[in-house]
Amino acid sequence: MSLLIRGGTVVDTTHSYRADVLCVDGKIAAVGPDLEAPPGAEVVDAGGLLVMPGGIDPHTHMELPFMGTVASDDFYTGTAAGFAGGTTSIIDFVIPNPQQSLLEAFRAWRGWAEKAAGDYAFHVAVTWWSESVREEMGILAREHGVASFKHFMAYKNAIMADDEVLVNSFRRALELGALPTVHAENGELVFQLQRELLAAGITGPEAHPLSRPPAVEGEAANRAIRIAEVIGVPLYIVHNSAKQALEAIARARGEGQRVFGEVLAGHLVIDDSVYQDSDFTRAAAHVMSPPFRAKEHQDALWKGLQAGHLHTTATDHCTFCAPQKAAGKDDFTKIPNGCGGIEDRMSILWHYGVNTGRLTPSEFVAVTSTNAARIFNLHPRKGAVEAGADADLVLWDPNGERTISAKTHHQNVDFNIFEGRTVRGVARRTIAAGKVVWDDGVLRAERGRGGICRGR
Known part of the structure; x- marks a missing residue:
C-alpha cells in the first residue's frame, strides 16, 4: 500500500x-x-x-477504572477522536492496584488496548513496593519495552506512593535505564484539606481547587526532584499546573539536573473560575487533578513552554459523563477526576501558541510530538x-477554522472543556x-x- x-x-x-x-x-x-x-x-x-509528524499525547487514561466507575472513552473511541485532531499515538497508563502484580495489570491494559485505532505505548505505575515489584519492573523494561514508570504522590488510601516507594522505584528505574515520572501533589495535605472543607460544609466543586492549592503541587514537585537528584536519575513531572512546580523544574534544570516537564492544553487556557459555576454539572465537568488555576499560572506555564522548561503538551484525557460526575453531588471528593481533550489539544496549542507568536511552527512540532517521542524512547520511529x-x-x-463543541466532537463524552472556542x-x-x-x-x-x- x-x-x-x-x-x-x-x-x-x-x-x-x-x-x-x-x-x-x-x-x-x-x-x-x-x-x-x-x-x-x-x-x-x-x-x-x-x-x-502526527501528534503524540503522552498522557491519556482510556477506559480507566477509577473512583468507582470507568472512563467513558475506551481505546477505540479515544484514539479515533485523536485522529480527528491530528494525534496519531498515545502513551497511556497501566495502574495496578496496591498489591497487584504489575505484569497482571499490564496484561489487562494490553487486552483493552487491542481495540485501539492508533498506536499506543504505556507508562506503568508503581503503587506499592516489594521484591516482586522490583523484578517485574525489569521484565517490563527488558521484555515489553516499557520506558517509564509512574508514581502518584496523591490519592491517599488508594494509589499514593510514599517516599519509601519513590526511593526504591527511582533506584530501580536508574538500574534499568527507565524514566520515573510523578504526579506531583502532596497527598497528605490534600487529604487533610478535603476533610476540613467537608467539615465546614463546603461540599461542591468549588471546594476542589481549595483542597489542592498551588503550594501542594509545588512542594511535591520539589520533593520528587530532590529525591531524583540524590539518586542521580532523570525525572519527568506530568501535568504541571502551578508556577510553583514550574519554578522547581526551572531551578533544578538551572543546576544541571535532568528534569522534564509536561503541561496540559487545558491548564494553558482555562482558569479556576469554572469551579464557581452555579450549575453543578458544568462545574463538576472541570474537576480534575491538579485543578485549573488562576490566570497568573497560565501566564507562567506559557513562559515555561517558551523557555524550554516544559517539554511536552498532553491532555490527561480521562472522560466521565454527567451521570458519572454526579456521584459527587453531595461530596466533591467523590466526583470522578478527569477531563477530555485529545481531539482538541493540537488546535488549542496552534491557536493560542503559534497564532499569538508564543510558539513557532517548529516549536509546535516539538511540544506536540517530537519531544515526547524522544523522551519516551519512541524516536525516530515516531515524531519524525x-x-x-x-x-x-x-x-x-x-488558516482553517472550527468551533469546538460537544455536539460535534468525536470524544465519547457529553461535555467539552473548550466548548464554544473558535x-x-x-x-x-x-x-x-x-x-x-x-x-x-x-x-x-x-x-x-x-x-x-x-x-x-
Whole structure:
C-alpha cells in the first residue's frame, strides 16, 4: 500500500521546506521534491498545507477504572477522536492496584488496548513496593519495552506512593535505564484539606481547587526532584499546573539536573473560575487533578513552554459523563477526576501558541510530538518526517477554522472543556500507518488497527 503526499510544506523541529512524502507499507519511504508515485499509489494533494509528524499525547487514561466507575472513552473511541485532531499515538497508563502484580495489570491494559485505532505505548505505575515489584519492573523494561514508570504522590488510601516507594522505584528505574515520572501533589495535605472543607460544609466543586492549592503541587514537585537528584536519575513531572512546580523544574534544570516537564492544553487556557459555576454539572465537568488555576499560572506555564522548561503538551484525557460526575453531588471528593481533550489539544496549542507568536511552527512540532517521542524512547520511529519513520502524519491547515463543541466532537463524552472556542489551525487530514484516517471531516478510523509502539 502506497500513498504520496504531494506539494506540502514539511515542518520539523528545526525548519520547514517544500517536499513530497512517499509512504509505503506504513512507513515513510522518501521525503523530497517531485517524487514519483508508484503504480496504484493514492495521491493526496497537500498544497497550502503543512506536513508534520502526527501528534503524540503522552498522557491519556482510556477506559480507566477509577473512583468507582470507568472512563467513558475506551481505546477505540479515544484514539479515533485523536485522529480527528491530528494525534496519531498515545502513551497511556497501566495502574495496578496496591498489591497487584504489575505484569497482571499490564496484561489487562494490553487486552483493552487491542481495540485501539492508533498506536499506543504505556507508562506503568508503581503503587506499592516489594521484591516482586522490583523484578517485574525489569521484565517490563527488558521484555515489553516499557520506558517509564509512574508514581502518584496523591490519592491517599488508594494509589499514593510514599517516599519509601519513590526511593526504591527511582533506584530501580536508574538500574534499568527507565524514566520515573510523578504526579506531583502532596497527598497528605490534600487529604487533610478535603476533610476540613467537608467539615465546614463546603461540599461542591468549588471546594476542589481549595483542597489542592498551588503550594501542594509545588512542594511535591520539589520533593520528587530532590529525591531524583540524590539518586542521580532523570525525572519527568506530568501535568504541571502551578508556577510553583514550574519554578522547581526551572531551578533544578538551572543546576544541571535532568528534569522534564509536561503541561496540559487545558491548564494553558482555562482558569479556576469554572469551579464557581452555579450549575453543578458544568462545574463538576472541570474537576480534575491538579485543578485549573488562576490566570497568573497560565501566564507562567506559557513562559515555561517558551523557555524550554516544559517539554511536552498532553491532555490527561480521562472522560466521565454527567451521570458519572454526579456521584459527587453531595461530596466533591467523590466526583470522578478527569477531563477530555485529545481531539482538541493540537488546535488549542496552534491557536493560542503559534497564532499569538508564543510558539513557532517548529516549536509546535516539538511540544506536540517530537519531544515526547524522544523522551519516551519512541524516536525516530515516531515524531519524525524522515525515511524509515512510521507514516504517522498530519496535514495541517494553519488558516482553517472550527468551533469546538460537544455536539460535534468525536470524544465519547457529553461535555467539552473548550466548548464554544473558535480556533484557527486544524487537522485537514490525518494519516496513520500510511492510511488516511481523517479526511477533512470524515473519520475513517478502524477498530483494532493500532498496535503497541517502541522506538527503533
